[in-house]
Amino acid sequence: MPKSNANLALKGLDEMFSTEESRQEQKREQVQQIPIEELFPFKEHPFKVLDDEAMQRMVESVAQYGVLAPLIARPRPEGGYEIISGHRRQHAAELAGLDTLPVIVREMTDDAAVILMVDSNLQRENILPSERAFAYKMKLEALKNQGARSDLTSSQVGMKLQALDIVGQEAGESRNQIQRFIRLTNLIPELLDMVDEKKISFNPAVELSYLDEAQQRDFLQAMDETQNAPSLSQAQRMKKLAQEEKFTYEAAFAIMGEAKKDELDKVVIKNDTLKKYFPRSYTPRQMEDVIIKLLEQWQRRQQRQNER
Secondary structure, three states: OOHHHHHHHHHHHHHHHHHHHHHHHHHOOOEEEEEHHHEEOOOOOOOOOOOOHHHHHHHHHHHHHOOOOOEEEEEOOOOOEEEEEOHHHHHHHHHHOOOEEEEEEOOOOHHHHHHHHHHHHOOOOOOOHHHHHHHHHHHHHHHHHHOHHHHOEOOOOOOEOOHHHHHHHHHOOOHHHHHHHHHHHHOOHHHHHHHHOOOOOHHHHHHHOOOOHHHHHHHHHHHHHHOOOOOHHHHHHHHHHHHOOOOOHHHHHHHHOOOOHHHOOOOOOOHHHHHOOOOOOOOHHHHHHHHHHHHHHHHHHHHHHHHO
């Protein structure tokens, strides 16, 4: 073979392999440095980004080491990028004064983006009930929209899985528990906040979610005026009244005003009442010690009077 033909052949092979290499490189997702002002939160993101102690620790870490795990985002039609995973890292970086962030940019459909956003955030240790409720609801709707994923076959039972089963399987929850969490999305914001703050327990909250908005506001007023949190049985009775169209504010107030079994053996004295009789420096334990001593003196005095 003439030298010129050999060179052409080698050149052709080089171009073929380099083209294939560049194709593979294009397929590979690469980390880009994106200006922080070009990153926007996911629409209707259900997870709260709080300025708490955990966030402060993250800010300190980011300030010292930078953001080590890249965010995942997708291009927005109007410009910039929508964050799919990494909202807390973005907020920490903003507080730490960073200008750019490492980001993997990925083209994704709305439903695929919702599923990835939910799954990546559910890996966190502390998830509020409200966050879990809206996340499960968003993922369920996305799976239903995708259609194709709702015909997966369960190897355990050999039958087709519905979208609700898939959400439960991937979250490690039962189908029924997923439904109960999603029920919480029917609560008015004030009651849902109380669930997050553990002022209302999960099971009573699920029952209260069957009340309509006006009934929930009547219940909220009754709860505030009686200064009582609902037990499961109280919430179930109010749900039944609502289903029978017999729910009224007066009925809610009467139910919430009942003494619970665990309260019948308790005597509660508010701190404001006690503080009138003690120096400001006294701790609750010191106040309790004084009260016990006074009661013992009163008891001895009563015994002496009875012996006369």
